[in-house]
Amino acid sequence: MFCPNCGYKVKNIGKAKLEEQASLSSDFDSNKQIKVAYQCPTCGKIIHDKLSQEEMKSLNQVAHGKIHKARYDINSGLCSLVIGIILAAIGLMFFALSFDLQKNHTLDTTRVEFIVFCVLISVGLILAIFGSYLLIRGVIAKNTYQNVVKDIQNNTFVQESCVK
Ligand SMILES: [Zn+2]
Numbered sequence: 001m002f003c004p005n006c007g008y009k010v011k012n013i014g015k016a017k018l019e020e021q022a023s024l025s026s027d028f029d030s031n032k033q034i035k036v037a038y039q040c041p042t043c044g045k046i047i048h049d050k051l052s053q054e055e056m057k058s059l060n061q062v063a064h065g066k067i068h069k070a071r072y073d074i075n076s077g078l079c080s081l082v083i084g085i086i087l088a089a090i091g092l093m094f095f096a097l098s099f100d101l102q103k104n105h106t107l108d109t110t111r112v113e114f115i116v117f118c119v120l121i122s123v124g125l126i127l128a129i130f131g132s133y134l135l136i137r138g139v140i141a142k143n144t145y146q147n148v149v150k151d152i153q154n155n156t157f158v159q160e161s162c163v164k
Contacts, residue, residue, distance in 0.1 A: 001038070001047060001049065001159045001160055001161070002047070002059055002063075002148060002159065003040040003042065003043060003045060003047050003059075004045075004047070004051055004055035004056070004058045004059040004062070005040065005043050005045040005058060005062070006040060006042050006043040006045070006062060007059065007062035007063055007065070007066050007145065008040050008041065008042040008043070009144060010038060010040070010047060047159075048159070049159045049161065050159070051157075051159065056152055056157065059148065059152065059157075060148075060149060060152045063145040063148040063149045063152070064145075064149065066141055066144075066145040067141075067142055067145045067146060067149070069141070070137075070138045070139075070141035070142035070145065071138070071142065072138075073134045073135070073137055073138030073141070074134070074135055074138035074139060074142065076131075076134055077130075077131045077132065077133070077134030077135030077136075077137075077138055078131065078135060079131070080127045080128070080130050080131030080134065081127070081128055081131030081132055081135060082131075083124075083127055083131075084123075084124045084125065084126070084127030084128030084129075084130075084131055085124065085128055086124070087120050087121075087123055087124030087127065088120065088121055088124030088125060088128065089124075090120055090124075091116070091117050091118075091119075091120030091121035091124055092117070092121070094113045094114070094116045094117040094120060095113075095114070095117040095121075097111075097113040098111050098113045098114035098117055
């Protein structure tokens with residue numbers, strides 16, 4: 001279920017929570033039997049299970065925006081990931097230089113090379129993890145909102161029920 005105002009994807013809502021939310025909303029009318037109405041946690045708008053034409057248009061627009069942002073996330077994620085891997089690889093070279101050849105190839109942790117290795121490997125790993133996170137988040141968002149746009153264009157869009 002998607003918020004037509006901001007594009008937020010509502011996952012699981014407990015039934016009790018849903019009824020409480022619905023009764024709080026100003027447009028809740030028990031006679032009209034609104035089946036699903038939920039207040040968007042991001043923008044505060046009420047989300048219904050049936051969208052009007054206006055809401056469809058709005059959702060289509062925000063979905064395009066989300067796809068755009070997802071592409072940006074994928075690109076930045078890939079950049080961070082590649083830079084992170086390169087830094088970690090350079091770090092490993094410094095690790096190889098941290099061994100004392102005179103002292104029977106023992107690791108000398110007081111060497112500058114070892115400190116450089118620690119810094120590079122830490123920064124590299126953080127960048128790689130952050131990059132992977134952005135990349136995965138971007139790919140999931142891109143797929144999700146591309147499906148929304150496709151369904152709206154084909155007039156097959158339905159708000160999936162997400163009531164537990
Ligand atoms: Zn919203």
